[in-house]
Amino acid sequence: MTRLRLIDVGTVGAMRSQSLWHGIASAMSPGSAATLSFCVPGEPYVCLGYHRSLGEIDVEACRQQGLKIIRRQIGGGPVYIDHDQLFFQLTLPNDRAPARVDRLYERFLAPAVAAFRKLGLAAELRGLNEIAVDDRRLSGTGAGQIGDAVTVVGNVIFRFPHQRMAELLAVPSERMRRECLRLMRRHVSSLEAEGFSAVTVEQAKAALIAAYSEQLGLRPSPDSLNATEEQAVARWEERFAQPQWLNGPALAKRSGRQVKICADVWTYSAKKNGISIEASVVGGRLESMHVEATHLDGVAERICRVLVGQTADAKSLGRYLAPFGADGRLVLELLEPGLTLH
Amino acid sequence: MTTKAMFDAGPYRLVEDYYYATDTHLWVAIETDGGTARCGFDPLGAETSGDIVAVSFESVGDQIARGEAFGNMEAAKFVGPLIAPVSGTLVACNDTVIGNPSLLNQDPIENWLVELELTDMEADLALLLHGKDRVTAWIESEIERFKEQGMIAE
Numbered sequence: 001m002t003r004l005r006l007i008d009v010g011t012v013g014a015m016r017s018q019s020l021w022h023g024i025a026s027a028m029s030p031g032s033a034a035t036l037s038f039c040v041p042g043e044p045y046v047c048l049g050y051h052r053s054l055g056e057i058d059v060e061a062c063r064q065q066g067l068k069i070i071r072r073q074i075g076g077g078p079v080y081i082d083h084d085q086l087f088f089q090l091t092l093p094n095d096r097a098p099a100r101v102d103r104l105y106e107r108f109l110a111p112a113v114a115a116f117r118k119l120g121l122a123a124e125l126r127g128l129n130e131i132a133v134d135d136r137r138l139s140g141t142g143a144g145q146i147g148d149a150v151t152v153v154g155n156v157i158f159r160f161p162h163q164r165m166a167e168l169l170a171v172p173s174e175r176m177r178r179e180c181l182r183l184m185r186r187h188v189s190s191l192e193a194e195g196f197s198a199v200t201v202e203q204a205k206a207a208l209i210a211a212y213s214e215q216l217g218l219r220p221s222p223d224s225l226n227a228t229e230e231q232a233v234a235r236w237e238e239r240f241a242q243p244q245w246l247n248g249p250a251l252a253k254r255s256g257r258q259v260k261i262c263a264d265v266w267t268y269s270a271k272k273n274g275i276s277i278e279a280s281v282v283g284g285r286l287e288s289m290h291v292e293a294t295h296l297d298g299v300a301e302r303i304c305r306v307l308v309g310q311t312a313d314a315k316s317l318g319r320y321l322a323p324f325g326a327d328g329r330l331v332l333e334l335l336e337p338g339l340t341l342h
Numbered sequence: 343m344t345t346k347a348m349f350d351a352g353p354y355r356l357v358e359d360y361y362y363a364t365d366t367h368l369w370v371a372i373e374t375d376g377g378t379a380r381c382g383f384d385p386l387g388a389e390t391s392g393d394i395v396a397v398s399f400e401s402v403g404d405q406i407a408r409g410e411a412f413g414n415m416e417a418a419k420f421v422g423p424l425i426a427p428v429s430g431t432l433v434a435c436n437d438t439v440i441g442n443p444s445l446l447n448q449d450p451i452e453n454w455l456v457e458l459e460l461t462d463m464e465a466d467l468a469l470l471l472h473g474k475d476r477v478t479a480w481i482e483s484e485i486e487r488f489k490e491q492g493m494i495a496e
Contacts, residue, residue: 049416049419049421050398050414050416050421051395051396051398051414051416051421073421074419074420074421075395075396075416075418075419075420075421076419098491098493099390099491099493100390100392100491100493101391101392101417101418101420102392102418103491103493104420105418105420128418129418129419141419142419142420142421143419143420143421144420144421144422145420145421145422145423248398249398249399249413249414250398250399250435250440251396251398251440252437252440252441252442342395
């Protein structure tokens with residue numbers, strides 16, 4: 001039976017919690033063994049997906065709180081990280097991973113789901129890549145190809161400080177921040193919130209090792225980083241520290257501000273021509289809506305009332321907004337970019 | 343605007359004059375000046391990438407060697423490199439697809455990614471597939487391979 005290398009570096013600093021698996025992937029070659037790595041971030045920080053704008057984070061708040069910001073080489077939005085999370089990463093040569101991203105997640109997150117179930121949670125894979133209990137996200141996941149390797153990452157969240165996360169987001173209004181917090185409290189869960197606060201880091205690791213080795217048919221084999229990996233980890237730490245890396249690639253300017261909470265939950269805010277809107281989409285429907293414009297007087301409230309609860313697509317909402325004439329068209333124009341997840 | 347001669351390869355429409363990178367599923371189109379080339383996804387590459395939500399590129403002026411990344415793409419929180427099928431200097435990036443990456447899924451033939459000033463055109467093009475019959479045979483074999491792997495529907 002081929003081995004599954006286990007690398008467990010324990011509690012590490014912010015940089016190392018990211019550079020560890022970036023480095024393992026960079027050092028991997030086509031014949032390398034699959035590697036399951038673990039770490040617990042020993043200091044809080046904010047981590048940003050590769051294609052996301054630094055402008056999504058309140059950089060000044062992070063600075064005041066002494067929080068590092070690290071851009072990762074995988075996707076997704078900004079996330080708050082601290083010692084109440086266990087990171088796990090499966091890294092394997094690119095030619096042993098399905099080329100199609102949905103198959104990749106299906107195959108390599110199934111063991112993580114099994115591990116959560118082994119711990120007692122009714123976890124399921126929702127959508128492409130979300131590990132959840134009902135509509136509550138249990139684990140942040142993502143993936144990427146780094147060099148000759150593919151890595152699929154996730155975390156076990158023991159408890160999550162929703163308020164702190166909400167405070168670190170750059171949002172155009174306090175109303176939107178409160179909405180982010182409300183949605184996070186409802187849709188971003190943790191072992192503690194699910195009533196599993198007794199689960200320890202060691203138990204979570206053991207469940208993950210058992211599930212990944214069983215489902216992939218690999219023999220777990222504890223190991224440590226080799227010299228090539230150590231060098232690659234160090235190179236990633238240098239890269240993470242570079243302002244050019246942190247600023248990220250050139251991205252298109254988006255209209256409005258969207259904050260994704262989990263797979264099919266997000267909130268959106270936009271402002272134009274004296275009208276501002278804030279809307280939240282949950283499970284394909286507009287769950288909440290706020291329109292503000294001095295010239296709309298009582299119309300804004302009526303618009304919100306007819307839209308809340310409707311299917312979140314422009315065509316459908318357009319029908320409800322038609323009776324409001326030009327005001328309805330303006331609201332739809334503002335709302336439309338926020339009806340799909342960026 | 344010149345009309346491109348197209349042909350059918352399985353369910354896909356491809357351009358006769360283009361060169362195709364079999365390992366990365368990118369096309370290469372030599373521009374009329376003869377010294378630069380545009381690259382984009384072939385339709386099978388676009389289909390198997392999933393819904394592309396972001397693309398980013400190296401900086402204009404950068405030297406890119408064949409086999410090196412000229413950028414990255416993201417689909418479903420997966421970030422993967424875009425590997426150059428030819429070597430050259432990056433002279434242009436398509437801002438339209440940066441602003442609206444879903445165009446790459448909708449029409450990968452029309453929506454190019456980058457333009458490179460080629461540094462070793464003859465040697466690089468010799469490694470790419472060209473010609474209706476050869477490309478059709480390759481696409482058909484790729485479709486079978488992807489079907490066997492469950493990557494595309496029967």
